Amino acid sequence: KTDPLVVFTPSGKRGHFPVGTPVLTAARQLGVDLDSVCGGRGICSKCQITPEFGEFAKHGVKAEESGLSEWNAVEERYRSKRGLKPGRRLGCQATLQGDMVIDVPVESQVHKQVVRKRAEARDIVMDPATRLYYVEVEEPDMEKPTGDLERLQQALFDQWGLAHVIGDLRTMQMLQPALRDGEWKVTCAIYEGEGLGAARIIQVWPGFHEGSIYGLAFDVGSTTIACHCVDLQSGEVLASSGLMNPQIRFGEDLMSRVSYSMMNEGGAEAMTKAVREAANALIGQVAAEARISREEIVEAVFVGNPVMHHLLLGIDPKELGWAPFALATSNSIQLWAKEIEIEMHPDARIYILPCIAGHVGADAAAVALSEGPNVSDDLVLIVDVGTNAEIMLGDRDGVLACSSPTGPAFEGAQISGGQRAAPGAIEKVEIDPVTREPRFRVIGCELWSDDPGFERAVGPQGVTGICGSGIIEVIAEMRLAGVVDEDGSIGSAAATGTERAVPDGRTHAYLLHDGSESGGPRILITQADVRAIQLAKAALYAGARLLMDKRGVESVDRVVLAGAFGAHISPKHAMILGMIPDCPLEKVTSAGNAAGTGARIALLNSAARREIESVVRRIEKIETAVEPRFQEHFVNAIAVPHKVDPFPRLNS
Ligand code: FES
Missing domain, CATH: 3.30.420.480 (Domain of unknown function (DUF4445))
Structure with missing residues (x-):
């Protein structure tokens, strides 16, 4: 009679094992990703598995012979003291008695995927540099005089196969009491990342450490x-x-x-x-x-x-x-x-994380780690908009990067009514193309300014100013409504047909909101504001265009807007202004805080650190300051949307 067959899901790994083999042992031998911190002692419950009775036929397993062992004392004790979800067993205690299909739930996988919200983003696979190990250390013995640290190192090797684990003075200071308090059982947090030349004990707790590490x-x-x-x-x-x-x-x-x-x-x-x-x-x-x-x-x-x-x-x-x-x-x-x-x-x-170049930092490397331009099939332009835009263009064939000095205008700084994104700041604007009357929404309020009850809903602070995404929208809307021309000049009331175009020194301004009657601000979009945004967007566009030149392309397949600002910006308005190259609007997406996500990936997956280090080495760095074409692109990009480059999708 052949040994029982076990099939693990979701991996599909399978093999025959003698009756009585613990599920954890079978999993280990087959390379199935099943966690354990306590080394199979029935303490940590990281090894939980679910027998899948419904799955037999699918995997060719004979149902009548299937089976796991009865609950042993260790498993019973765990269940009665701590409880186990219905259907769950401890993989280190349950043994194979017959053919089985066994599911490893996500929580029990070491290399589990931490699912991210966006469909196009890569999932994070857990592979942290610091992990917990529970070990039973031999007691000291007059016959065999060895130190506590050496016996701990031996136990880590014997029970976990960890060779060359080092501990320092701090380890020794905590080890002796921990070993004795824990009756020769301890949990160690061990850093196995690179940089130290060896795995390193970070912390020792007596017995099994119930908490986690962070x-x-x-x-x-x-x-x-x-x-x-x-x-x-x-x-x-x-x-x-x-x-x-x-x-x-x-x-x-x-x-x-x-x-x-x-x-x-x-x-x-x-x-x-x-x-x-x-x-x-x-x-x-x-x-x-x-x-x-x-x-x-x-x-x-x-x-x-x-x-x-x-x-x-x-x-x-x-x-x-x-x-x-x-x-x-x-x-x-x-x-x-x-x-x-x-x-x-x-x-x-x-x-x-590594830096890409003198102006393209570890934050851009993190964006690259999160967005993976180097593994993209289509040509992607990634723009991280801040006071300095960091721009990447690439696909599987190669990635280029540069930075462009956009200045703080996109963040609402140096704009007359500008402010940081906070409750009360105008963030969305529409201007009626016929009447040229605006309506807007402010952060923290669901209603539009012309909805009944807006004043009350906006909160006690009222309308306080306009944030970066609001400025992009209002200027783009002014352009669409003909209040601003291609050169970025705001027309007079007579020329534009709206009383909202008011004289402002020798130029004109557009009155977006007048809260002066209720003690609030008058929010004007001045000629200087439009100029500041023109310069910022021209810098951004010129950087992107320069990378496209280097790559020898006239268009990109998709655009990713990264950064907190990128998350709020409307792709349509960004394109009307000519901030980003022409591209199908549905191909312009926001990656939210991609730099923060990249940092989280590097935290949770130490292999990703090696990956991004090698990706960064291969990124071609372009220094905008020494590229003569940058200036040319910049000057052409000051027009709204652009002096020479076509924006065919805007016209349709
Ligand atoms: Fe820790 Fe099973 S491995 S309880």
Whole structure:
């Protein structure tokens, strides 16, 4: 009689095993992805499986002979103390008695996919650099004098096959009490990522550690710093928070911060201190929200543009302020959190993604990791819009990258009624092409300005200003309604046929909203505002166009707008303005905070770190400042939508 057949789903892996083989053992031998932290001792419950009685016929398994063992004492004890979902068994305790189809639920897979919301995005596969291992360590013995650390290392090798695991003084300090409190059983958090030359014990807990371990994904932007706190075992995001970058007080945009460091003795140090303090404050916030302590956070990944990257690391960014824009390093960086005064677990590791070029940072690398232009079948243009646009163009055949100095206009700065995206800010605008009367929506309110009840619904702050996406929309709508011409000039009331075109010095402005009667602001779109947006969008377009030249193409297959601003921008209005090259509108998508997602991928999957390092090495970097055609493209792109390039899809 042949040994029982076991088929694992969803992998479809199958094999014959002697009666009495634990399911976990069979899974291991077949290379089935089934988790275990306790090494099969019936403690961790990570190995849960589901016998699939309905699946026999499909897999050619004979139902009448199927079976798993009865519940043994260990499994019973686990079920009565902790409970198991109906239908679930512990894979390390249940043994094969006959043919079986066994399903490994997602929670029990080590390399589980953490599903992302967008259909076109790649899923994140769990493969964290730091993991938990439960071990039973031999007790010390007068006959065999060995140290506790050496016996722990031996146990890790014997029970988990982990060779060369190192521990330092801190490990030794916690190990002795932990071993004795846990009656020679401990759980270790072990960092197996690269950079240390060996796996490294980060933390030791007595007995089985009931909690999890956590990591942080940081996106350090010039304007905001965002942080996600993630469970390193489940991949779940437990808390997310953001703060204004306190470096704003040293300069609104990147270059003004670089000049602050050049002009002020100790300027770079002050900005480094500010960003680290903000990061530490954010860690406090997300830890509180996730109900964990800082000490349970054992890893963090940081991404940011080159200036933020240098300042976080305590490197003076002044070399980034002048040609040839030399980075301190373009490689990825691994260090101890304490080296840069980041307050989490005392031995937490930090990974920083590689930078692409002097103006294209680790944030762009993270966007590349999240959006995968290098594995795209069609030619994709990815634009991360901030005070400095980072632009990538590519597909499987190669990726090009550049940055373009758009300035802060897209974020509402240097715009007369401009403000950051916050409740009360106008974010959507429509202008009637016949009457030229506007209607708009503000952040935090579902109603349009001409809906009944708008005043009440908008909240006590009223209409406060206009944010970046609102400015794009209003100027595009002004262009459509003929209030603004191709050169970007706002016409007079007589020329445009609307009283909303009011004189403003020697030029005209468009009155979008007049809240002065109720003590609110008059929101005017001035000629200077239109000019500021023209310059910003021309810089963005010229960068994209330059990459298209280099690639030798006249059009792209799709456009991805990344960044928080990209998430709110309307593709139609962006194209009316000529911010992005002509492309079918349905092919323009938003990737949301792709840099933050890329940081999360690198946090949860250590192989992705190697992947992006190699992708970045292969990206062709284009320096816009030394490309004569950039200037030419820039000048042509000042017109709305463009002086020479066609936008055939806009006309249809
Ligand atoms: Fe830990 Fe089964 S492996 S309970």
